[in-house]
Amino acid sequence: MAALLPNGLKRRLRDLALRGDAVHCPLCHRGAIAFLPSGTPPRPHALCPFCGSLERTRMMGLALKERGLPKPGHRVLHVAPDRSLREMLRKAPGVTYIAGDKQAPGYSYPQDTIDLDITALDFPDDHFDLIICSHVLEHVPEDRTAMRELCRVLRPGGTAILLVPMSDRPTTDEDPSVTDPEERFRRFGQTDHVRLYGRDYMDRLREAGFIVTVDDMAAQLPPADVFRYGLLRRDLLVIGSK
Numbered sequence: 001m002a003a004l005l006p007n008g009l010k011r012r013l014r015d016l017a018l019r020g021d022a023v024h025c026p027l028c029h030r031g032a033i034a035f036l037p038s039g040t041p042p043r044p045h046a047l048c049p050f051c052g053s054l055e056r057t058r059m060m061g062l063a064l065k066e067r068g069l070p071k072p073g074h075r076v077l078h079v080a081p082d083r084s085l086r087e088m089l090r091k092a093p094g095v096t097y098i099a100g101d102k103q104a105p106g107y108s109y110p111q112d113t114i115d116l117d118i119t120a121l122d123f124p125d126d127h128f129d130l131i132i133c134s135h136v137l138e139h140v141p142e143d144r145t146a147m148r149e150l151c152r153v154l155r156p157g158g159t160a161i162l163l164v165p166m167s168d169r170p171t172t173d174e175d176p177s178v179t180d181p182e183e184r185f186r187r188f189g190q191t192d193h194v195r196l197y198g199r200d201y202m203d204r205l206r207e208a209g210f211i212v213t214v215d216d217m218a219a220q221l222p223p224a225d226v227f228r229y230g231l232l233r234r235d236l237l238v239i240g241s242k
Helices: 007-018 055-067 083-090 143-153 181-188 201-207 223-229
Strands: 019-024 036-038 043-047 075-079 096-101 113-115 128-134 154-163 211-215 237-241
Touching: 019 223, 055 083, 055 128, 055 154, 055 223, 055 237, 075 083, 083 096, 128 143, 143 154, 143 201, 201 211, 201 237
Parallel strands: 075 096, 075 128, 096 113, 128 154
Antiparallel strands: 036 043, 154 237, 211 237
16 A cells, blocks of 8 residues: 555655654754664664764764854865755855765766865865865775865864764774775775774874864763764764864
8 A cells, every 4th residue: 555655645654653752853953753773784773764864963963053153154165965964054044065075977966066086175275164074084095185185275263073983993994905895894894994993093183284172972961862862972073173
C-alpha cells in the first residue's frame, strides 16, 4: 500500500510521525521523537530526520549562535558544505556566503557551489571573516599547504572552524603509500581518508599560522542538553584565528 502513495505524501506522513520534543535540532529548529542512526557502522542518535544535520553539524550551529556569527557584512567561506549548515548560513542577513568544493566528474553539487582547490585558494589575503572547513583536511594529501591557505585568506580577528576526525593518539597516523581502500578504512577510518589525526593536529594548525583554541562543548553542557541536541562527547570544536 505504501508503494502506491506519492513521494511527497510519504514524506509528509514520515515528518508527522517523527515530530516530537524529545530532541531539538538547532539548525532547522524542529523537534523530533529521536535523532536517527547514521554512519558506518551506524551511530545511534545521530541524524536529524528533517534537515539531515549530524552531531558535529549541530555542534557548529550551536557554537556560531553562541558567538553571534556570522554578523551582517561578514564574508563566509564554507568548504565542502553540508546541506543543513549551508541553509542556515545562506539565510543569515547581510552576509556574503561562498560555498566551494573540489568538484569531481560524475557528482552533482548544490547550485552556486564553486570549484575549489583548498591548497590554492583564489582569494586575496585577509578576505574572510568566517571560514568553516569540517571533515575535509583528512582527505587532502597536502594538508599543511591547505592549512596555510586557509590561514592566509582569514582576516585578522576572524574565526575558522576546523574540524577533523581525531583519535586520542598523540601523533597523526599517515602513510602516503597506503592507497588500498580496505587498508585506509582499517587505519584511517574511511576508504578515502589519507590520515587519522592525533592530538598533534593543533600543532599543525599553529605551524600554519593559526592561533588555536579547543572548546569541549559537550563537557560544558548539562547531560540533558547534550542528549537534546544530539552531541557527541568526544567531539571537540577546534577554532583557528589570527
